[in-house]
Every structure is written in structure tokens, then in C-alpha cells.
Amino acid sequence: MSEQGYFGEFGGSFIPEILVATFEELIAAYEEARADPAFWKTYVDLMGNYSCRPTPLTEAVNLTRHFGGARIFIKREDLNHTGAHKANNVMGQGLLIQRMGKKRVIAETGAGQHGVATATMAAKFGLECTIYMGEVDVARQRPNVFWMERMGATVVPVTEGSRTLKDAINEAFRDWVTRMDDTHYALGTACGPHPFPEMVSWFQSLIGEEARRQVLEQAGCLPSRVYACVGGGSNAMGIFGGFFEDDVELVGVEAGGAGLDSKAHASRLASSDATLGVAQGYKTYFLQNPDGQMNETHSVAAGLDYVGVSPILAHLSQTGRVRFEAATDEEVVDALSLTMQKEGLIPALESSHAFVQAFKEAPLMSPDEVIVINQSGRGDKDIFTIADAFGDPEWEAFIQKKAKEYDAR
Amino acid sequence: MSEQGYFGEFGGSFIPEILVATFEELIAAYEEARADPAFWKTYVDLMGNYSCRPTPLTEAVNLTRHFGGARIFIKREDLNHTGAHKANNVMGQGLLIQRMGKKRVIAETGAGQHGVATATMAAKFGLECTIYMGEVDVARQRPNVFWMERMGATVVPVTEGSRTLKDAINEAFRDWVTRMDDTHYALGTACGPHPFPEMVSWFQSLIGEEARRQVLEQAGCLPSRVYACVGGGSNAMGIFGGFFEDDVELVGVEAGGAGLDSKAHASRLASSDATLGVAQGYKTYFLQNPDGQMNETHSVAAGLDYVGVSPILAHLSQTGRVRFEAATDEEVVDALSLTMQKEGLIPALESSHAFVQAFKEAPLMSPDEVIVINQSGRGDKDIFTIADAFGDPEWEAFIQKKAKEYDAR
Amino acid sequence: MLADYIRKRREDRDILLMTHIVAGYPSFDDSLRIVEQMVEGGVDLMELQVPFSEPIADGPVILHANQRSLEAGSTVDRCFEFAEAVSQRFDIPFVLMTYYNILFKFGVQEFADRMAAAGLRGAIVPDLPPEEAGDYLEAMGRNELDPIFIFSPNTTDTRMSLISSRAGGFVYCVARKGVTGAETSFSADFEAYLSRCSAATELPLALGFGVKDAADVDFLRGQVDIAVIGTETLRVVDERGVEAVRGFIEELR
Amino acid sequence: MLADYIRKRREDRDILLMTHIVAGYPSFDDSLRIVEQMVEGGVDLMELQVPFSEPIADGPVILHANQRSLEAGSTVDRCFEFAEAVSQRFDIPFVLMTYYNILFKFGVQEFADRMAAAGLRGAIVPDLPPEEAGDYLEAMGRNELDPIFIFSPNTTDTRMSLISSRAGGFVYCVARKGVTGAETSFSADFEAYLSRCSAATELPLALGFGVKDAADVDFLRGQVDIAVIGTETLRVVDERGVEAVRGFIEELR
Ligand SMILES: Cc1ncc(COP(=O)(O)O)c(C=O)c1O
Numbered sequence A, B: 001m002s003e004q005g006y007f008g009e010f011g012g013s014f015i016p017e018i019l020v021a022t023f024e025e026l027i028a029a030y031e032e033a034r035a036d037p038a039f040w041k042t043y044v045d046l047m048g049n050y051s052c053r054p055t056p057l058t059e060a061v062n063l064t065r066h067f068g069g070a071r072i073f074i075k076r077e078d079l080n081h082t083g084a085h086k087a088n089n090v091m092g093q094g095l096l097i098q099r100m101g102k103k104r105v106i107a108e109t110g111a112g113q114h115g116v117a118t119a120t121m122a123a124k125f126g127l128e129c130t131i132y133m134g135e136v137d138v139a140r141q142r143p144n145v146f147w148m149e150r151m152g153a154t155v156v157p158v159t160e161g162s163r164t165l166k167d168a169i170n171e172a173f174r175d176w177v178t179r180m181d182d183t184h185y186a187l188g189t190a191c192g193p194h195p196f197p198e199m200v201s202w203f204q205s206l207i208g209e210e211a212r213r214q215v216l217e218q219a220g221c222l223p224s225r226v227y228a229c230v231g232g233g234s235n236a237m238g239i240f241g242g243f244f245e246d247d248v249e250l251v252g253v254e255a256g257g258a259g260l261d262s263k264a265h266a267s268r269l270a271s272s273d274a275t276l277g278v279a280q281g282y283k284t285y286f287l288q289n290p291d292g293q294m295n296e297t298h299s300v301a302a303g304l305d306y307v308g309v310s311p312i313l314a315h316l317s318q319t320g321r322v323r324f325e326a327a328t329d330e331e332v333v334d335a336l337s338l339t340m341q342k343e344g345l346i347p348a349l350e351s352s353h354a355f356v357q358a359f360k361e362a363p364l365m366s367p368d369e370v371i372v373i374n375q376s377g378r379g380d381k382d383i384f385t386i387a388d389a390f391g392d393p394e395w396e397a398f399i400q401k402k403a404k405e406y407d408a409r
Numbered sequence C, D: 001m002l003a004d005y006i007r008k009r010r011e012d013r014d015i016l017l018m019t020h021i022v023a024g025y026p027s028f029d030d031s032l033r034i035v036e037q038m039v040e041g042g043v044d045l046m047e048l049q050v051p052f053s054e055p056i057a058d059g060p061v062i063l064h065a066n067q068r069s070l071e072a073g074s075t076v077d078r079c080f081e082f083a084e085a086v087s088q089r090f091d092i093p094f095v096l097m098t099y100y101n102i103l104f105k106f107g108v109q110e111f112a113d114r115m116a117a118a119g120l121r122g123a124i125v126p127d128l129p130p131e132e133a134g135d136y137l138e139a140m141g142r143n144e145l146d147p148i149f150i151f152s153p154n155t156t157d158t159r160m161s162l163i164s165s166r167a168g169g170f171v172y173c174v175a176r177k178g179v180t181g182a183e184t185s186f187s188a189d190f191e192a193y194l195s196r197c198s199a200a201t202e203l204p205l206a207l208g209f210g211v212k213d214a215a216d217v218d219f220l221r222g223q224v225d226i227a228v229i230g231t232e233t234l235r236v237v238d239e240r241g242v243e244a245v246r247g248f249i250e251e252l253r
């Protein structure tokens, strides 16, 4: 049996027979592209001309002063077109779609970030586009649905299961099974069957490549530690990718939700609640019950609220190359608030998880040391969630007034 | 009498005596900075490390194909940190504030874009910050108010006059008069008393500098025409600045609102409704009644909804160097919609005005010709306005549901 | 083994019927009554699906049944009890259908042992390709259980041979691209596909995904050994009640 | 000219009072009654403000009055009629106060002519610095109207001289940084400031911005020629009605 797509005991490809040919085609296209330096150049150029890569590495002078420890640098994936690192993966897969000659793209989305990025890519590449999104997420992330629809995508609410991200993934697979000839499924994170974990990580590796170069240039040395939040794991794999060969500690931060002992979290690797399993086409740690049924998870950040985790990260956790921590919802809101006030940056709630852990450790480090935090996305897309997280009464009054205007129509 | 700050018959400095010394100080600081190449370098570096300059110039392949005329390139100011060209000016003035040793910054804001940019800069530079915003705008642009407050700024609703942008400017001057020792007023556009029109244009000239270099690199030639929307005129001055010496037609697009013959517009130079006047500290064309009282203006784009216009642009209109056109609200929504669907870009409603005019002209031009549109900002910050402009019923239902949740608390 | 049963039974019948239920949907009591109706209606073998929270290869109807069964408290243990009860009580072979995680979490070896103990005859695990099935095949073999695999129209000939070499009982042929229950249209390529399937394996062939009435069954007569009726019986239960199942099955031949 | 009137009047009074109204606020009828009350209360001269939609140098109270007057339909023409009426009827000098755009749109020359025709004696235009005032000075001069300019605490000595050289009637000294009506605290620097003002000009000095009761007026006695009561009378009208104005003025000295 082929060991393709395994990272230690994690990964693999657990897919229905009907998708096997499609995956073979995808793997072939991916491997061809990966072996072709012109493809990478096209990709880098596209990201330079359409998004704003290289994204800056911003030195957080005020936060550094505030904590009085390590020098803090922030990698600014929030400045990507559509507002997050998700754009990297999606544009890369868009180029692969062109290579494969497909005409339609589908994707799952939780928070909506990956859906917006995919709809954007589809518009740019002239592809038909369907986005699967849990009904619960459609309801709470309407702004993103609005943009996807305006960009010409069809957004299909998924009404089964927990009606969130994992169900949207299932539904996307269901679509793919019926239309694999003309359709590519652009999975949004470094999860799923081979080649997705590896391929998505490859596209995201731009982040780490740039960050390594930039930190050497700006700080004159490698960082002691690099922090990234971990949902599926793509932004983390992206930035970590630049530092695997270096003596740099890599720290992944998962959603601690209401606390690791509350069960209301989404920590697969930082908690001991997850166990090895096989679902959604791959083997990794899942938050599941003893029967193997997936649990409901919780996080203030929709993008981290997922039962599984990249098999590559599961492996790196096992080997000890990446350390995993968790940040609670409350800590996240505090870190976000501090970052806004000190630096004028608005990290996404997802990204803020990485900030929490960095803020815990920076003060204990020496001023000679440097750390890098990956700001995977911008928070201003999530005003509904963030305003609720802050419990802003003026915001509530504004929405109530707006609703009355609509009622009066 | 000094002719400082005049552009033809426009401009000047009509300020209360109490501000004269403050303006002298500002002018001195500005002239010193302008004469100091290190200042510009610091500014460019800051914009490179904190925002994502140079912002890309994106070739709009699909729109070009759609219109079948000139090759369309789009300058991506939407990718700036905080989502618009406003950041350029604000960060530049931030550096000046540091030079002057002031501890507090104030600003007016209409749409909220400049307010958010200023609050961001204040957070980054550790300044106390007060933003004046018309009460009407506070009510309709609550998301921006939310972000300003989270960044630590105080937002003061202005309850007099039309309670919009011009009233916020008046109020900011009122504040400045009482606290000019420690306070800088960071005006948001290329209007107001000298040195603001010239200084703001200087900071924004980064846009044109980059765009010229990029279009030569990417298209191999200069553009035939460059399009920019014109509110106060800063983004237009910014991009035009790169092409003044060239044989390039410059087109400024004002808010046509409900149509130029409706009076419900904000076209100072493209319509014949405006007359020469002196207000808010400078001389230019104003939309005013025969007594010299300012009219109420209208635009779907809050950032263009202003009675005056940059004295520099008024002059360039008079000399014929810049051509002025107007785009109606309806045309703007159509152009926005097309741009989203064809390119996956979301121009701000303001920026969409420039797209309207470019779309009218591109099909009539030859495929050998190149045009550049300045996408001054991103539209996704304005979802409330854009959703209303589209009349999206699902959005309304979402808001109504959200309001009910809040009601139930 | 199952293949023998199927070949034997085919001596009397020109096509066999295999039906499918989701254990515990709408309840275990109902499941039992549905099995009863099906057996009385004359089905030749049955798939019992152990519900899984992420049934990636199932269409909306079966997906829904999985969810409802779990919500009603269905557990793997309870499903085995149910399987044991029906295989003792009814004189047709039962095979289990579920997703790999259910086996994996249980322990693949233990799961196979337990299947055997419950009197089940084989298993269909749609998200377990033969490449990943080492432990599973071993466990199934040790318990003399048939590992049923799937062919699809885009499975290459080489791969069909590979699959066949691992498979037991019968091969489940997917009639068209798509998840269970979508509208089937037997295309021009259909015959070519079926002859590829027959050529690739000695095992009997079952054809599934979308079979829903006597006309569909008629069409398959002589072409495959087993017509699989999956989603449609769930629809009958949902729309016309448990008691309608027997009549529905009877009308199929 | 005004300076002579002021010097003359100062022979009898140790301080003069100048009050301010916004023409047409709350209405022109009320404005007339307020002037009447003020004159009866003994003010020595008055500022009539022609409302402007963008009164950049005025504080909230006067700003508000500007807006309300305009909303009530006040026009420049109506303000001139009003000015003419009061200067005919009352035996004190009236000066006009407004922003430059009102003059500019009207035509600066025509505006000055019209002021003169209405019997006004001078004008205060707070957003017109002397550097921009060429046309204005000429027009005022031709009509023998006094162009009243402003000193502020951060006006340099040189600039004071420049301003003084252009000014007529009196110089309006701003007592503290700030817009009209803000709380005044006469700081230690105050005396130094006033002596700089006196040294810079031969013209009488008026002191404004924030004077609000007899104590304030007392404090100014002997230091300047004119105490300007601006915002405070508007407050009296707003809070205690038109009829209270006379008493308020009388109590000031
Ligand atoms: C801004 C942002 N960061 C992080 C994530 C988590 O995904 P991943 O772990 O794949 O980077 C998301 C997912 O939506 C996101 O939107």
C-alpha cells in the first residue's frame, strides 16, 4: 500500500472510490506544478499583482515596550486581498484549476473567510462557484455571504449535522462526487485527504519564506519563537514552513474556548480531549466521542472552531517540533483590544489566539530575542462577532435602529 | 500680501487669528520635512512596513475583455492598512506630529475612513486622539465609530449644521483653536487652509509615483488616461501627481448623486452649480446658495459628499489639465457590481465613481491604449451602505434578526 | 461466504434485491419492523448502516437518517445488539455499512470480531480505499467476513483488478457519478461500464445508487446479480410509513 | 470714526460694554427686542452677526444661533434691513460681524457700500486675516467703515503691528485661546498680553471671549476700553427670555 500523503501515522486519503480518479488527477497536476519553477513564479507574481505580497513584517514597537521582553514582529497576512492568508491558498488552487482546465470551483467555509476568498478567485478566473456553508454560519456571518453572492457565487446553506464548518466540508465532498469532471474542490486549510494538507501548506509557505527573509533583514537575526493560530492549520504551516530547518521554536495556538476543562473548546493538540480518528478523508486527532462520533466544538473565532487538525501538525506535535498551546475566548478579546490600542492593528479573532500566547511569553524573554506572530487576517470583517465579543451597547443600539428602518419599509 | 498657498485664484489661508501661529509652525515643519530627503525615506519605509506599499497595480484582464477597448489597470489603494489611501496622508502627518513634538491629534471624518486611519495612526504613535464626526454620519457609519473607539480614540458627534463632514471640519477647527499647543489637526483631504492642500497632496503623491513606475513596467507605456474619484481631492491629487509632466489625460470623477440636474449631488467642478467662495479656511468652488450659505449635498458615497473641493484641482480644472466628470449613484452601484463579478475586487463606493467614467470611455479607446483607475479604497468596510444601495433583502432580514437577539437581552 | 449464497440464490432468481437501512432510524423499534417488512417483501440480503456523524459519501436522505439516529441516542453498541437480533431472527444475510472511523475507534480487530459474533456476513466501508485497508482486511479475513468494495465508472481497469483482489462477497458498482439517491440515468456508457466490471472480477456484482422502482430493477435484470435499493426505501418510510415497505419491495419484482 | 466715539465715551465711563447678537435669532422680531433691551440696559456699542452656515470661529452657543437663524429663513438682505432699522432707531454704533464668504459672494465692494448705507460703522470678519484682506480694506476705506481686526495671545509683536496698521475702530483682543464662550481664566500671562496689545496699537482695545458677569467686567476695568459680552447674552435669552436682557446688562456695571 502506498504511504503517500502520510506524516508519521497521520494523513492518508480516505475517500470514496468515486473520487479516487479525481484525486489522482489532482495529485498529478499538483506534482507537475510543484516540479515546475515557472508555476511558482506565476503564483508569486499573481500574489504580488493581485494581492499585496510580500506582505509586510511590522515591528510592534509599542507592544514590545509594553511587555518589556522579546522584540515583537508581526507578519501582516491581514493585508492580503480579501483580508487573510486564505487568499494565498485559493489563488494557488485557482492556478491549478486553470492548469487542469476545470470550469467550476466549490469550497466549504466556516467563518466565511475562505468562501469570500474562493468567490473572489472564481470571479477573477471566470469560474462558476458554489460555496457550502453551515446554516448556522450563514446566519451569523451574513456579511461574508453578501460579498460572496455579489461576486457571483452561489452560497448553499448546509442544514445537516452541527450545520457548521465540518458539515460544509462533507457537503462539498458530496457535490464533488457528482461533478468531479468539471469541478475542483478548493479545500480551505491544510486538512483533508492527500494532497490537500501538503498542497495547501505549500501555497501558504510563501508566508514563512517572506517572514524569514524579512526578519533577518529587519532584526538581523532569526526569531527565537514563531506563533500562529491553528484552525485547520494552514496559516501555521505557512509561516512555520520558513523556519523548519532553523533553530526556531514553533508555537501553534488552538482555540481554548471557555477553557480546556470546559469541553467547550476546539483544542485538538493542546488538550487531551482529542483522539486519533479518520474522518473527512484523513487521519488525525479529532474531538470525538468514544464511538467515533464528532463532538460539537466551540470558539469565539469561527475559523478555529473545527474538530480536526492538519495531519502535518499532528505529526509535528508528536515529534515535538511544534509546541501547542490554547487561548481562551476571554484572553483573545483582551489581546485583540491591547493590539488595537497599542499598534493600531486589528487582528482577526482567529489570529488573536497567536497574540495571546506570544503576550504570555514575550515578557519572560530577553530583549535580545525576537519573536514573530502571524497575523493571519484582519478583524474588521468580523465586526458582528467582535462587537458581540466586546458586548458593545452602542453597536446593539445601531443594529436595533437599522432594523427599525427596515421594518418600516 | 503673501501669495503662499495659492493655485491660480484658489486656495489661500482664511483662518482665525488665533490659529495663525499654529499654521506658521505647521508650515515651517512641513517645509523643513519636505526639504529633508530623510523624512521622505522614513515615510516610505513606514508605509512599506506598516501598510503594504507599494500597493499593486492590478491588470483587469476580464474587464478589459468585457469592454473590448483600452487595457485597464487598477491601482490598489484598497490594500492599504485600514483599507484606503487615507492611510498615506495620516501616517505622513503622524511623522510630522512626531517632528513637532505634539501629543494629541484630532481629525474630522465623514464616512469614517479618515477617522479610522487617524485613530490607527494615533494608536501606533501613542497619541491622544479625538475624532469629530457629524451626528448623521455617526449614526450611519457605526462600524467605523466602533473601530475608532476600540483603537482608543474619542469620537465626538457633531450636532450642528447638516451634521456631516463639513460640520465635523468646523468642529475640528474649533477644537484646534482651544488646544493648538499640544494638538495637531490632521485634515483628511487636499482641502482647507495652506499648507493642507499641498501637504496632503504631497503625502498622497506616493500613489502616482508608484503607479507611473508600475504601469511602465507592466504595460510598457504610459497610460492615455488616469481616473480618480474626487471628494476633497486627495486620492486624485495623489495619483495624478505621478503624471502631471506627462502627456496623460487626467480625469476626476465627482459624485453625480441623483443626477446633475437634480441638485442632489456633490459635483463642484463637473456641474455648473458651484460658485467661487471662501469657507473652511480656503477659497475654491463651493456648492452654495447666492447668499454664500453652503448647500446640502448628496452622494451614495459618504466620502464624496462634500461642498468644497481641493483648490489645486479647482485650478487644474480651470487650466484644463484635469477633466472633470460626474457619476450618478445608480451608475456607481452598477460599476461596483460589475467589478466584483469580473475581477473579484470590491472598490469603495467612492472609488467606484472613477470606475464608472473609465467604463464609459474604455470601450471607445483602442486596445493599444492603457488606462489606470485609482481604487482609492475597499468597499467591504461599507457593507451597511452597499447592502442598502443594492437593497439586499437577506441583509435586511439578517439585521432584523440580530436586532431581535439584542432586544431579547 | 456471501458470494456462494448469492450465486446459489441466483439459480432461482434472475436478480436479487439488497436493501439498506440506517440502524436506529427513526428508532430501533421501527428499524426492526422495517427489516421485517423487507424480509417479508422478499429481499435477498440487507445492509445495516451504523450511523456516523460525518457520512461523507451519503446523500441528503441517508445523511439525515444518520443524524436523526444519532440524535435519538444510537450507539455502536446498540447497533451491534440490533444486528445480532435481526441476523438471529431473519434468514437472510446482513452486511454492515459504516465509515472507517467507527471501526477505527472501536479497534478494527475488535470490530470485526464483534461483527462476526453478531452474525453479520460482511461490511461496506465507503471511505476505506483498499490502499488504506491493511488492518481491516486482515481482521475481516480472520473472522471470515466479506470485505465488500466499490467500483465506480471512473475506476480504471487496473484499479478494478486491484480492488477485486482485495474484495470479498460481491462488488458494489456505483451506477453513476454521485452520492446515494441522486437521479439515475443509465447512460450509453452504462453497458461498457458493466462489462468492465464483470471483466475485472469473479465476484457477483451489485448495482446501487439510485435504483427506485420496478422499471429500474427490470433494466438491471440479467446485467448484474444484485439491485441495491437504498435511499428509496427510506423515502417510503418517511412518506408512507413503515407498513408500506413490504408492498414497495413486492412491487419491485 | 469708531475710535473717536470710543475715546469720547470713555471720558465718562471707565469701561464700555459691547454686546453681540445673531441677527434673526430666535427671530428678527426678537432680535429687535433684544437690541432694545440692550440699549436700554446701557450698552455702548453692538455687534450684529450675519449668520453663516460655517461659522468656524464661533463656539457652540453662537454656532447654534447661526444655524437656527438660517433655518428660520434669514438672508443677508434681511439682515441688512434689520441693521438699517436698528441703527436708525438706536443711538449707539453698530458693527457687523460675519464670515468672509458672506462678503465675498455679495461682492466685497457692494457689501461695504450696503453696510455704509445701512448705517453700520465697521465690521469684524474673523476668518479674514489681514494678508487676505486687500479688497476688503479698500472697500471699507472707501466707505469710511472701520475694519476691526483681532489680536490673540499668540500673535507676535511684529504681527500685532502689522494688524494694527490695517485695523480701524478698535482691536478685538481674544482673552484666551479658544472659541467664543468657553470658560475664561485670566491667567498670569494675561497682563503681559494686554500690555503687548496696548503697546502694539493706538486703537482702543476690546476684550472678548468669555466675559459673563459683573466680576469679569470689574476685572477688566482700567485694563481695556471695551468689555465684550457675546455668548452670555445669548444664554440669557435662551434661558430667561428676551425681557431678562436689560436687567442682565444693567447688573454688569
Ligand atoms: C483569519 C483566519 N485565521 C486563521 C484561520 C484558521 O485557519 P488555518 O488554521 O487553516 O489557518 C481562519 C479560518 O477561517 C481565518 O479566517
Ligand SMILES: Cc1ncc(COP(=O)(O)O)c(C=O)c1O
Residues within 6 Å of the ligand: B084, B085, B086, B110, B111, B112, B113, B114, B188, B189, B190, B229, B230, B231, B232, B233, B234, B235, B236, B302, B303, B304, B348, B350, B351, B376, B377, B378
Ligand atoms: C475610499 C475613499 N475614496 C475617496 C474618498 C474621497 O476623498 P479624496 O477626494 O480626498 O480622495 C474617500 C473619503 O472618505 C474615501 O474613503
